Amino acid sequence: MAEIIIEQTPSKVKTIKNITGQKFGRLTPTGNTKYVIYKGGGRRVLLRECLCECGKSCYVITQRLLGGNTKSCGCLKREQTIQRNTKHGYAKSKEHDCWVRLNQRCKNPNNKAYANYGGRGIKVSDRWQGKFGFINFLSDMGPCHNKAYSIERIDVNGDYEPANCKWASDIEQSRNHRIRKDNVTGMSGVYFLGAGKRVRRWQACISDGNKTIYLGIFLTREEAIAARQEAEARYWGRLSKNLCQGVQINSNA
Numbered sequence: 001m002a003e004i005i006i007e008q009t010p011s012k013v014k015t016i017k018n019i020t021g022q023k024f025g026r027l028t029p030t031g032n033t034k035y036v037i038y039k040g041g042g043r044r045v046l047l048r049e050c051l052c053e054c055g056k057s058c059y060v061i062t063q064r065l066l067g068g069n070t071k072s073c074g075c076l077k078r079e080q081t082i083q084r085n086t087k088h089g090y091a092k093s094k095e096h097d098c099w100v101r102l103n104q105r106c107k108n109p110n111n112k113a114y115a116n117y118g119g120r121g122i123k124v125s126d127r128w129q130g131k132f133g134f135i136n137f138l139s140d141m142g143p144c145h146n147k148a149y150s151i152e153r154i155d156v157n158g159d160y161e162p163a164n165c166k167w168a169s170d171i172e173q174s175r176n177h178r179i180r181k182d183n184v185t186g187m188s189g190v191y192f193l194g195a196g197k198r199v200r201r202w203q204a205c206i207s208d209g210n211k212t213i214y215l216g217i218f219l220t221r222e223e224a225i226a227a228r229q230e231a232e233a234r235y236w237g238r239l240s241k242n243l244c245q246g247v248q249i250n251s252n253a
């Protein structure tokens, strides 16, 4: 209590309510009192000495004691903090594992996956880091009810933060993957096959569960993309967000 100056001899001692021996949470006033003056404010505050259940004694502001704000010497808060951190019951859970891994991917340059996460500027929400990071993560995301699910970012270029994350199956996640660096067509599932005798050819395919379904070979990129999009709508019920400009292809390829 650094802001408090102990007043050596109180000038006027008012009659004070006798609460000696009553119990306030873990605290029992001993009957000893003292006044203090807050720096700056100049207001006199009555403190009561209390014995805590843990064996320590401490001085507590009377109003806080009577109002139920102070219930222990500080041991109660400490215990609750420890409990929140260690006894969340999720130490070896899927949720905890996901939380550890996402932090590793984004923050540990020695992590194998760092280049695709932290290295690309993907961050972890402040709420999901540090002392209460896991508790916040769990309360934001809720428990993961399906063993096959893991944490997915809705926008694959976005951060790990409450609004951008959901529990999702691996299949859903692979549909939402960022387009590969070596993809020249600008769309997942559409590949440039190189030039034939006269024409350049494009192939489209789609994954459905574990199967890869070939959609055909096309003369133009646009046709292959159209086939892929039609297949996404048919097999997945939605379009992926992966279409981008693609890499300029050397016409001699």
Ligand SMILES: [Zn+2]
Residues within 6 Å of the ligand: 026, 052, 053, 054, 055, 056, 072, 073, 074, 075, 076
């Ligand atoms: Zn205590």
